[in-house]
Amino acid sequence: MDVLLRYRRVPFPKRYAEFVALIAISCTLFLFLHTQSLTTRLREMEDKLQPSSLMSGSGLSGNSISQAASGTANHHHLQHRPGESNLHHTYNYLKSTGQMQTLSARDLNNTLRSEVPIIFFNRVPKVGSQTFMELLRRLAIRNDYTFHRDVVQRLEVIRLTPDRQQELAEMVTDLPMPSVYVKHVCYTNFTRFGLPMPIYVNMVRDPVERIISWYYYVRAPWYFVERKQAFPDLPLPDPRWLKKDFETCVLQGDPECTYAQGAIHEGIGDHRRQTLFFCGHDELCLPFNSPGALERAKYAVESQYAVVGVLEDLNTTLAVLERYIPRFFAGSSSVYFNEVNLLQKINKNNFKPPVSEEIKEMVRRNFTREIEFYQFCKQRLYKQYLATQLPRN
Numbered sequence: 001m002d003v004l005l006r007y008r009r010v011p012f013p014k015r016y017a018e019f020v021a022l023i024a025i026s027c028t029l030f031l032f033l034h035t036q037s038l039t040t041r042l043r044e045m046e047d048k049l050q051p052s053s054l055m056s057g058s059g060l061s062g063n064s065i066s067q068a069a070s071g072t073a074n075h076h077h078l079q080h081r082p083g084e085s086n087l088h089h090t091y092n093y094l095k096s097t098g099q100m101q102t103l104s105a106r107d108l109n110n111t112l113r114s115e116v117p118i119i120f121f122n123r124v125p126k127v128g129s130q131t132f133m134e135l136l137r138r139l140a141i142r143n144d145y146t147f148h149r150d151v152v153q154r155l156e157v158i159r160l161t162p163d164r165q166q167e168l169a170e171m172v173t174d175l176p177m178p179s180v181y182v183k184h185v186c187y188t189n190f191t192r193f194g195l196p197m198p199i200y201v202n203m204v205r206d207p208v209e210r211i212i213s214w215y216y217y218v219r220a221p222w223y224f225v226e227r228k229q230a231f232p233d234l235p236l237p238d239p240r241w242l243k244k245d246f247e248t249c250v251l252q253g254d255p256e257c258t259y260a261q262g263a264i265h266e267g268i269g270d271h272r273r274q275t276l277f278f279c280g281h282d283e284l285c286l287p288f289n290s291p292g293a294l295e296r297a298k299y300a301v302e303s304q305y306a307v308v309g310v311l312e313d314l315n316t317t318l319a320v321l322e323r324y325i326p327r328f329f330a331g332s333s334s335v336y337f338n339e340v341n342l343l344q345k346i347n348k349n350n351f352k353p354p355v356s357e358e359i360k361e362m363v364r365r366n367f368t369r370e371i372e373f374y375q376f377c378k379q380r381l382y383k384q385y386l387a388t389q390l391p392r393n
Contacts, residue, residue: 002239005082005239005240015391020171020326023242025127032324037168038196047190051073052249055306061238064195071105071321074196074316076293077168082138084380085311086382087313087316087382087385087386090305090379090382090383090386091382091386092376094386095384099268100386103383103385103386103387103390105323105324105384105387105388105390106379106385108324108383108384108387109306109324109384110200110304110306111200111269111304111306111324111325112304113197114196114197114198114199115196115197116173116177116196117145117177117178117179118172118175118177118178118179118181118198118199119145119178119179119180119198119199119325119328120172120178120181120198120199120200120201121133121135121136121180121182121183121202122183122184122185122186122187122188122200122202122277123183123184123202123277124180124184124203124205124274124277125184125214125271126205126210126213126217126271126275127202127203127204127205127210127311128203128205128311128314128352129182129203132203132309133149133182135332136180136328138335138339139328139329139330139331139332139335142330142331142335143328143329143330143331143333144178145178145179145180145327145328146175146176146179146180147179147180147182148175148179148180148181148182149183150181150182150184151181151187152230154230154231156184158185158276158277158283159186159276159281159285159286160185160186160188161281162281165188165192165281166193166258168183168185168188169188169195170193170195172198173190173195173196173198174192178327178328180328181198184249185277186215186276186277186278186279186280186285187200187277187278187280187300187304188280188281188364189280189304191358193267198308199303199306199325199328200213200304200305201307201308201309201321201325202227202277202278202308202309203307203308203309203310203311203313203317204274204309204310204373204374204377204378205274205310205311205374206311206312206365206371206374207272207274207358207370207374208363208371209361210271210273210274211259211271212246212352212355212360213352214271215246215249215256215257216246216325216353217352217354219237219241219242220352224236224237233345237363238349243351246357246359247355247356247359248357250359250362251359253325254339254369257363259286259288259289259363259366259367260274260366261287261289261366262287262288262289262292263287263288263289264286264287264296265338266287272288272289272367272370273288273289273293274294274370274373274374275297275369275370275373276293276296276297278298278300278301278305278308278373279296279297280292280296280300281299282296283313284296285297289366289367289369289370291362291368291369293369294369294370294372294373297373298373298376300378301376301377302320302380304373305323306325307320307325307381307384308325308377309321309381309383310381311391312380315333315334316381316382316385318332318336319333319385319388320331320381320384323384323388324384324388349372375380
């Protein structure tokens with residue numbers, strides 16, 4: 001009996017048991033809160049590499065179209081079609097394929113490979129180049145460089161003979177340094193003539209929106225007034241041609257709105273081929289929507305151009321220009337947005353009516369490689385931007 005009493009379990013006091021339970025609950029709560037805190041911190045760290053956070057920290061709004069960009073046309077948000085690139089898609093793709101690990105702003109910066117402090121903006125028509133040119137003119141005062149542009153010509157020739165290419169390269173090289181030179185012309189390889197390469201920049205735009213803008217640009221009343229003032233002997237256009245709208249032009253199969261694959265049309269009048277300005281002067285660059293012109297244009301952008309901006313995303317474009325070419329573009333976002341009321345009126349066409357999505361989709365079927373080039377330029381711009389946000393850069 002004494003033995004049984006000796007080993008009999010003695011119950012804990014009720015208050016002691018409650019105290020132990022309270023400690024257990026407190027520890028569980030502490031661990032829960034600590035885990036939540038760690039989870040939150042991990043999410044915050046991950047968010048810092050997400051495009052939306054990167055952009056908001058820089059005052060950017062991913063893939064949005066600045067209202068200030070409406071100076072050259074009515075720019076709306078692009079509808080997301082299959083294969084279309086935007087900053088979020090580019091980030092997710094690079095992350096899923098492991099390319100974010102090796103992304104390097106230095107590797108993407110062709111400014112470092114240029115040999116003279118001269119910007120060559122071989123501007124594509126109807127990509128906001130008038131506004132961009134005015135921005136460069138204003139930055140010249142702020143950043144202490146000289147601004148130069150080609151004179152207005154009666155007939156703009158963008159594809160030059162080798163002799164004319166050499167003349168152009170020599171003229172640009174002889175500019176005072178640092179300088180900016182602006183001209184509608186195809187990409188010219190200066191090293192071919194034993195001359196140092198400048199810093200190439202350009203802009204691109206959705207190809208179909210661009211041809212619609214061009215169509216109504218050459219029919220705008222003020223366009224003819226300016227041309228007539230510069231060249232008084234120019235004949236006035238046929239009124240029937242002036243009144244023809246783009247949708248009717250497409251539906252009736254008018255030659256002006258028939259975008260035949262492989263078609264060749266010399267001069268700046270062939271506004272369909274955005275790739276031509278990057279492909280170069282070779283005859284292989286001439287056929288419309290051709291695979292050869294596409295690949296040559298891609299190669300030039302990747303190997304020769306410091307930055308190719310995107311009209312529909314001026315926020316990211318300006319951020320990349322400031323980071324990759326600071327000597328010329330420092331403060332460009334501030335200058336642009338603080339003077340937006342002046343810049344947005346440049347070359348604005350109030351005579352351009354809306355075009356239905358059905359008509360646009362019809363036209364897009366013939367612009368497959370031009371659209372691919374546009375998406376390629378967008379993705380490269382976004383890679384350049386994301387590379388500048390990584391800690392090691």
